Amino acid sequence: MKSLLPLALVLGLAMIYGIWYQKSRGRIKSKSPAATATPTVTPAEIGSDFGSRVTLLQFSSAFCSPCRATKALLADITADLSDVHHVNIDAESNLELVRRLDIRSTPTTLILNGNGVEVGRAVGAPKRDQVIAALAGVASIK
């Protein structure tokens, strides 16, 4: 029987990574863009006008079940909000955007303000109260 050290190392590191991974999925990371920041996508590219206050731009893959859950959640939350648009696009058929916006996995949901500037993003499926809190935090463009 050879050393148990590689096994202990692999499982130990994997455990640490796994715990971090679980905690970070769906968490919404905010950005504070400069006042002069310009949008990194255009309405034409995403197939929809920007919402007057917020756009939730979700990147999905066809086979990804957390994407389905996120799509359903965001559609439900935004159904009654007239100043928020939810746009869901397929990552694989929009690789230009994926590269430009540095999307690495699906679902990734970008939070854009009324000017289309990114103010936050969630990698993985966010929870309902996280989304609602994030939406509340986006100020209107005057």
Next chain:
Amino acid sequence: MQNTKENIFGDSKVKLIDARGPRFSAGITTIVLATALVTHSAILISIQLAIFAIGAILSPAKTPYAFVFKKFVKPRLTGDVPTEDIRPPQFAQSVGLIFAVAALLGSFFGISALFTVAVGFALAAAFLNAAFNFCLGCELYLLIARATKR
């Protein structure tokens, strides 16, 4: 159980499988690879390689582990059946296959470090899948598409 169903994104018909099956298989794989890592057994890694190959080339639902799940584990499970598209688990099996091939080459040519590293990575992926439902294949899929597709 396999059945075909149109998915919510309106694509052409995709195969859906019981999502708990691949996770169970990942648990068995974790035990097999952990043992292989400690014993440096070429036989054990060859067996796992064959299983990865079946899962990657045929279907993750056709491996011996999947058979055990269907016959002995699934009948004891309660609640709704969570389904998932077959493609991410199948892709994950291909990733496992690549690691297993590297490990076997390491064993064959006496490059012990290659064996240890390759088995270590495969074990980490299987463990993360079993314990945290982390799917390495899913995470890699888009990164690979980004880097390689036009």
